[in-house]
Amino acid sequence: MTVIRTDDYGRVARERLPADVWDFIEGGSGDELTLAANAAAFRRARLRPRVMVDVSTVDTTRTLLGSRLATPIGIAPTAYHQLVHPDGEVATAAGADRAGALFVVAMFASRTLKDIAAASAAPLWLQLYWLRRRDAIADLAERAADAGFAALVLTADAPRLGRRLRDVRNGFAVDGRVRAVNLDAALMAASHDRRAGASALAAHAAQTFDPSLTWADLAWLRERSALPVLIKGILTGEDAAAAVAHGAAGIIVSNHGGRQLDGAIAALDALPEVVDAVAGACPVLFDGAVRGGRDALVALALGADAVLVGRPPLWALAAGGADGVADLLTGLTDELAHDMALAGRPTLADVDRRLIWGHS
Numbered sequence: 321m322t323v324i325r326t327d328d329y330g331r332v333a334r335e336r337l338p339a340d341v342w343d344f345i346e347g348g349s350g351d352e353l354t355l356a357a358n359a360a361a362f363r364r365a366r367l368r369p370r371v372m373v374d375v376s377t378v379d380t381t382r383t384l385l386g387s388r389l390a391t392p393i394g395i396a397p398t399a400y401h402q403l404v405h406p407d408g409e410v411a412t413a414a415g416a417d418r419a420g421a422l423f424v425v426a427m428f429a430s431r432t433l434k435d436i437a438a439a440s441a442a443p444l445w446l447q448l449y450w451l452r453r454r455d456a457i458a459d460l461a462e463r464a465a466d467a468g469f470a471a472l473v474l475t476a477d478a479p480r481l482g483r484r485l486r487d488v489r490n491g492f493a494v495d496g497r498v499r500a501v502n503l504d505a506a507l508m509a510a511s512h513d514r515r516a517g518a519s520a521l522a523a524h525a526a527q528t529f530d531p532s533l534t535w536a537d538l539a540w541l542r543e544r545s546a547l548p549v550l551i552k553g554i555l556t557g558e559d560a561a562a563a564v565a566h567g568a569a570g571i572i573v574s575n576h577g578g579r580q581l582d583g584a585i586a587a588l589d590a591l592p593e594v595v596d597a598v599a600g601a602c603p604v605l606f607d608g609a610v611r612g613g614r615d616a617l618v619a620l621a622l623g624a625d626a627v628l629v630g631r632p633p634l635w636a637l638a639a640g641g642a643d644g645v646a647d648l649l650t651g652l653t654d655e656l657a658h659d660m661a662l663a664g665r666p667t668l669a670d671v672d673r674r675l676i677w678g679h680s
């Protein structure tokens with residue numbers, strides 16, 4: 321199959337991956353209402369292009385927390401990349417590096433932070449879940465700083481894992497050969513216990529995730545790491561304001577790709593409210609159903625400083641390893657530049673709400 325659009329990687333990956341791994345990646349929680357809403361929100365958006373603008377040069381570069389990126393399209397944290405490719409996150413990092421893109425590495429990465437860092441000169445951030453074992457969080461934050469990671473991302477929307485019915489039906493468990501190597505083995509054992517009619521990941525999260533996380537705990541993390549801490553999983557202006565008040569260095573508007581609270585609003589619909597509440601106090605990133613350059617353009621116009629893609633890099637990794645990831649990201653960035661030119665917005669500074677019909 322010739323790969324010309326993001327979804328083509330998905331078709332190739334689906335042919336290559338075991339059905340239960342495909343379902344783990346693709347699935348949302350519950351009735352997958354939020355998963356569907358994320359994509360539908362982009363399909364509704366309509367653009368107001370300007371003409372007679374010099375677009376002979378289009379600039380997609382973006383500076384985020386002091387790091388210069390070739391593209392405002394980066395990689396969202398997703399667990400266990402070795403489920404789809406033997407090189408796992410090392411290949412993902414190499415692909416992101418070639419595209420000059422940000423890669424947010426998951427706490428449950430299947431390659432070591434050191435090996436991932438060695439594969440990329442582009443910025444790397446580390447995502448954290450709030451574990452009952454605080455020592456594991458502090459230890460990981462320290463190792464991330466030592467390995468040259470530039471920021472931490474605390475995922476706030478997962479006091480427990482969403483009820484992902486595909487995983488429950490498949491009795492999904494992570495293949496024993498794929499390990500969350502940055503956490504100690506005892507902490508991770510349950511994610512490999514296959515049991516009919518249950519998701520091993522959900523059972524494992526119930527044991528290890530600490531559902532008592534509140535804003536006060538952000539101070540604990542900030543005291544233990546000099547790295548800036550962003551909060552991922554914000555969908556309301558109230559929480560965005562609280563994040564700023566508690567010293568968050570950035571916010572990621574996200575409903576976890578429709579994998580947590582089913583029925584939560586589409587991430588794109590939440591974006592303007594969050595951007596208004598933040599009022600420029602810190603960068604606002606976005607994820608959820610970005611599948612093309614036009615989607616990225618819409619989210620940027622609604623106020624995101626950068627967008628992240630979650631499932632597509634896993635598809636591209638399965639389809640073509642590091643080359644697949646690099647091609648995906650450069651392809652998305654080319655599409656973004658193309659649409660910026662046709663919309664009469666030659667720089668990201670020109671991309672604002674006036675571009676979106678109904679928001680101008």
Ligand SMILES: Cc1cc2nc3c(=O)[nH]c(=O)nc-3n(C[C@H](O)[C@H](O)[C@H](O)COP(=O)(O)O)c2cc1C
Binds near residue numbers: 358610
């Ligand atoms: C297979 C998979 C694993 C994920 N793992 C994590 C994770 O470990 N930590 C996290 O904060 N979010 C995780 N996410 C959510 C993504 O970071 C992101 O919010 C979501 O995938 C964005 O939506 P998209 O897939 O439509 O681009 C995961 C998503 C998928 C699909």
Ligand SMILES: CCCCCCC(=O)C(=O)O
Binds near residue numbers: 398522576
């Ligand atoms: C207990 C391990 C949880 C990893 C979950 C990754 C994931 O599927 C998600 O966050 O979504």
